[in-house]
Amino acid sequence: MFSCVPRSLKCCTNIGPKRALPYVLTNSPVFLDPTIPQCRTYHEVTGNIICPNMVRGIDHLRDPRLNKGLAFTLEERQALGIHGLLAAKFKSQEEQLDICRISIDRYEDNLNKYLYLVELQDRNEKLFFRLLSENVEKYLPIVYTPTVGLACQRFGLIYRRPRGLFITINDKGHIFNILKNWPEPDVRAIVFTDGERILGLGDLGAYGMGIPVGKLSLYTALAGIKPHQCLPITLDVGTDNQDLLEDPLYIGLRQRRTRGKEYDEFIDEFMEACVQRYGQNTLLQFEDFALINAGRLLQKYRHKYCTFNDDIQGTASVAVAGLMAAVRVTKRKLSENIYLFLGAGSASNGIANLTVAAMMSEGLTERQARERVYMFDVDGLLSTRREGGVPEHAKAFGKDIEPEKDFEACVAKIKPSCLIGCSTVGGAFTPNVLQQMAKNIERPVIFALSNPTSKAECTAQAAYDYTEASTGSNSAYSSRSDPLTILHPFLIGKGWERKVDLTVEKTHRKAKYLIPERPLLHRLKGRCIFASGSPFPPVQYNGKEYHTGQGNNSYIFPGIALGVIATATHHIPETMFLTAARTLANYVSEADLSIGRIYPSLAEVKDVSLSIAIEVAKMAYDEGLASVYPEPKDISKHVENQMYNYNYESSMPVVWGWKPEEKFNVRPIQPVPKNI
Numbered sequence: 153m154f155s156c157v158p159r160s161l162k163c164c165t166n167i168g169p170k171r172a173l174p175y176v177l178t179n180s181p182v183f184l185d186p187t188i189p190q191c192r193t194y195h196e197v198t199g200n201i202i203c204p205n206m207v208r209g210i211d212h213l214r215d216p217r218l219n220k221g222l223a224f225t226l227e228e229r230q231a232l233g234i235h236g237l238l239a240a241k242f243k244s245q246e247e248q249l250d251i252c253r254i255s256i257d258r259y260e261d262n263l264n265k266y267l268y269l270v271e272l273q274d275r276n277e278k279l280f281f282r283l284l285s286e287n288v289e290k291y292l293p294i295v296y297t298p299t300v301g302l303a304c305q306r307f308g309l310i311y312r313r314p315r316g317l318f319i320t321i322n323d324k325g326h327i328f329n330i331l332k333n334w335p336e337p338d339v340r341a342i343v344f345t346d347g348e349r350i351l352g353l354g355d356l357g358a359y360g361m362g363i364p365v366g367k368l369s370l371y372t373a374l375a376g377i378k379p380h381q382c383l384p385i386t387l388d389v390g391t392d393n394q395d396l397l398e399d400p401l402y403i404g405l406r407q408r409r410t411r412g413k414e415y416d417e418f419i420d421e422f423m424e425a426c427v428q429r430y431g432q433n434t435l436l437q438f439e440d441f442a443l444i445n446a447g448r449l450l451q452k453y454r455h456k457y458c459t460f461n462d463d464i465q466g467t468a469s470v471a472v473a474g475l476m477a478a479v480r481v482t483k484r485k486l487s488e489n490i491y492l493f494l495g496a497g498s499a500s501n502g503i504a505n506l507t508v509a510a511m512m513s514e515g516l517t518e519r520q521a522r523e524r525v526y527m528f529d530v531d532g533l534l535s536t537r538r539e540g541g542v543p544e545h546a547k548a549f550g551k552d553i554e555p556e557k558d559f560e561a562c563v564a565k566i567k568p569s570c571l572i573g574c575s576t577v578g579g580a581f582t583p584n585v586l587q588q589m590a591k592n593i594e595r596p597v598i599f600a601l602s603n604p605t606s607k608a609e610c611t612a613q614a615a616y617d618y619t620e621a622s623t624g625s626n627s628a629y630s631s632r633s634d635p636l637t638i639l640h641p642f643l644i645g646k647g648w649e650r651k652v653d654l655t656v657e658k659t660h661r662k663a664k665y666l667i668p669e670r671p672l673l674h675r676l677k678g679r680c681i682f683a684s685g686s687p688f689p690p691v692q693y694n695g696k697e698y699h700t701g702q703g704n705n706s707y708i709f710p711g712i713a714l715g716v717i718a719t720a721t722h723h724i725p726e727t728m729f730l731t732a733a734r735t736l737a738n739y740v741s742e743a744d745l746s747i748g749r750i751y752p753s754l755a756e757v758k759d760v761s762l763s764i765a766i767e768v769a770k771m772a773y774d775e776g777l778a779s780v781y782p783e784p785k786d787i788s789k790h791v792e793n794q795m796y797n798y799n800y801e802s803s804m805p806v807v808w809g810w811k812p813e814e815k816f817n818v819r820p821i822q823p824v825p826k827n828i
C-alpha cells in the first residue's frame with residue numbers, strides 16, 4: 153500500500169492540498185515509511201502527483217484531522233474504503249454541531265464537559281474547532297479558565313491520549329531528538345510551561361500540561377492558526393508540590409524541582425533545539441512560569457528568539473486595553489489615575505510597565521508615570537523603607553513612603569482610582585476595600601485578574617454591591633463637590649435623560665442629586681468599572697443587569713501569534729503589545745460600555761484577534777521585523793489567507809499538479825544548522 157515515490161516526487165505533510173508544505177524535494181526515489189507518522193497518509197501515488205489525503209479505510213476515520221464522521225458522502229465513503237464502516241445516515245457538520253451541543257449540555261459537571269471536548273478534539277478536529285469558535289462564550293470557560301484549572305489539578309486522573317510533548321530534565325542533552333519525535337514538521341508556534349505557576353493554583357508540575365494545550369486550542373479557535381502548526385510542551389523539571397510528590401496518580405517526574413545552573417542550561421538547550429528543529433521564526437510562548445524565572449528568562453531571550461511571556465506581556469496588553477476603554481467612562485486620562493496593584497509579580501509588573509508606556513504617550517515623563525503606580529505584595533506596600541526593601545523584580549515601583557502592611561489601610565491612604573489584583577488571593581478585595589474605592593473616586597476601576605474563579609480578588613457582584621450603583625441614595629460619594637454620576641431615581645426612564653443640558657451641571661430640587669455633564673449612558677451603571685480574569689455571570693443591581701468583561705490575555709495572544717506567524721516575524725517588541733491593546737480598546741462599543749463591559753463580547757473575540765493580527769503584521773513590516781518577502785500588497789488579505797478553515801472540505805482524492813508557487817507556503821527561514 154505504501155509505494156515508493158517515483159522520479160522527482162515530493163513528500164508532503166498530511167494536511168490537505170491547500171496547506172501542504174513540501175519538506176523533501178528530491179530527484180531520486182523516496183520511500184515513504186509507514187512507521188513515520190508524516191508519511192502515513194501518502195499511499196496513493198499517481199505518476200508525479202501525490203494525493204495527500206488518501207489514508208484509506210478505518211485509518212481515515214481514526215485520524216482526527218481527516219475524520220468527518222457521518223458527514224462523509226457516499227462517493228467519499230466508497231473512494232476511501234469506509235463504506236459500511238459508518239451508519240447509513242448522512243449528517244451535515246451543522247447537524248453534528250447540534251448533537252455536540254446537546255451532548256455537552258447533558259453534563260452537569262464542567263470537568264465532564266471538558267472531557268467531552270477533549271475527546272471530540274481527539275476524534276474530529278474540524279468539528280471541535282468549529283464548535284469552539286462558534287460558541288466562544290459558552291465553551292471558553294470549559295477549555296480555558298476556570299475549568300482548565302480543575303482539569304490540571306485532576307490531570308493524573310483524566311490523562312488519556314498524548315497531546316503535546318513532555319520533555320524532562322533527564323532529557324537534557326537530547327532535547328532536539330525528542331522534538332524530532334513530534335510528528336508534525338511544520339510547527340510555527342510552541343506554547344510551553346514548566347508548570348510552576350499554573351494560573352493562581354501554584355506548582356502543578358507536569359499536571360500543568362492542560363495550560364499549553366488549552367492556550368493552543370485558542371490559537372486555532374480564536375485566531376485560526378492551523379492546529380498542525382501548534383505544539384504544546386511541558387518542561388518537566390520536577391515539582392516542589394509535596395501533595396503531588398505523594399500523589400499516586402502523578403504523571404510527572406517524582407522529584408524536587410531542578411533549579412539554578414542546570415535548569416538554565418536545560419532551558420537554553422530547549423530554546424536552541426526549537427529553532428534548530430523548526431526555524432528561527434518559531435514563536436515560543438512562555439506560559440505560567442513562576443516569578444523567579446518568568447521575567448529574567450524573558451529578558452534573557454527576547455532579543456535572541458521570537459518569544460514573549462504571555463503572563464507578563466499578554467496580560468499587560470489586555471489590562472491596558474481595559475484601562476483605555478475605561479477612560480471613555482471615567483473621563484480620566486490614563487495619566488490622571490493612581491494605580492494600586494495587589495501582587496507585585498509577573499502580571500502586575502507587566503501591566504504596570506505597559507501602563508507607564510501608555511501614560512508616557514500621553515505626555516508624562518517615565519518618572520512621573522512611575523510615581524502614579526503603587527504595588528503591594530505579601531510583605532505589604534512596596535516601600536523602600538520596609539524591612540527587606542523592595543524585591544529586585546519590582547524595583548521600579550518601590551516608593552520612598554511609610555511602610556504599610558494592611559491592605560485596606562493602604563487603599564485608604566493611597567486613594568487609588570484603579571485597583572488591580574494579580575495576587576492569586578481569592579477574596580482579597582474585601583467589602584471594606586471596595587467601599588474604600590467608592591469613597592476614593594467617583595468611578596473606581598476594579599480589576600480582579602487572578603485565575604481561576606476561586607482566586608479572583610472579588611466577584612463581579614461584590615464589586616457592584618460594595619461600590620454601589622449610581623442610583624443608590626446612600627452614595628458615599630454624594631457629599632463630594634465633584635460632578636456626580638447620580639441621576640435621581642425619579643428621573644430615570646421618564647425622558648429626563650434627553651432633557652439634560654449636557655454642558656451645564658444642574659442641581660435637582662433634592663440637592664444631593666446632581667444632573668451631571670456626562671453622557672447619560674454611563675450614568676445609569678454601577679459606580680465601579682469591573683473586569684475579571686475568569687468569567688462571572690451577569691450581575692443584577694437595582695433591577696438592571698450588568699455584563700462585566702473578562703480581562704484575560706486570551707483577547708491578545710491569539711491575534712499576536714497570528715500576526716507574527718503570518719509575517720514570520722523574528723522578534724516581538726514591547727510596542728506590539730501596546731498596539732494590540734489599542735486595537736482591542738477600539739473594539740469596545742458604546743453598547744458594551746452601557747452594560748458595564750470594557751471589553752467586546754467574547755462572541756467578537758475572533759474579529760478582535762484578526763484585527764490585532766493585521767496591526768501586528770503591518771507593524772512587523774514597518775519595523776523591519778518580518779521575514780516573509782516580498783511584502784504582501786494587501787496585508788489584511790495575506791493574514792486572512794493563512795487562517796484555518798473550520799468547515800469540512802471534500803475528502804475525495806484530489807489529483808493536483810505540482811505548482812509550488814501556488815500550492816505551497818514555503819517557509820522563508822530554514823532551521824539554523826547546529827554547527828555552522
Ligand SMILES: NC(=O)C1=CN([C@@H]2O[C@H](COP(=O)(O)OP(=O)(O)OC[C@H]3O[C@@H](n4cnc5c(N)ncnc54)[C@H](OP(=O)(O)O)[C@@H]3O)[C@@H](O)[C@H]2O)C=CC1
Pocket residue numbers: 349350351352353442443462463464467470494495496497498499500528529530531573574575576577601602603604607684685686703704705706
Ligand atoms: N487575567 C489574565 O489574563 C491573567 C491572570 N493572571 C493571574 O494573576 C495571578 C498572578 O499571576 P503572576 O503575576 O504571574 O504570579 P506571580 O507569582 O508572579 O505573582 C504573584 C504576586 O502576588 C503576590 N502575593 C501572593 N500572596 C499575596 C498576598 N497574600 N498579599 C499580597 N500579595 C500576594 C506575590 O508576592 P510574593 O512574590 O512576595 O509572594 C507576587 O508578587 C494568577 O492568579 C494568574 O492566574 C496571570 C496572567 C494573566
Ligand SMILES: CC(=O)C(=O)O
Pocket residue numbers: 297350351352440462463602603685704705706
Ligand atoms: C490567563 C493566564 O494566562 C493565567 O492566568 O496565567
Ligand SMILES: [Mg+2]
Pocket residue numbers: 351439440462463
Ligand atoms: Mg498564564
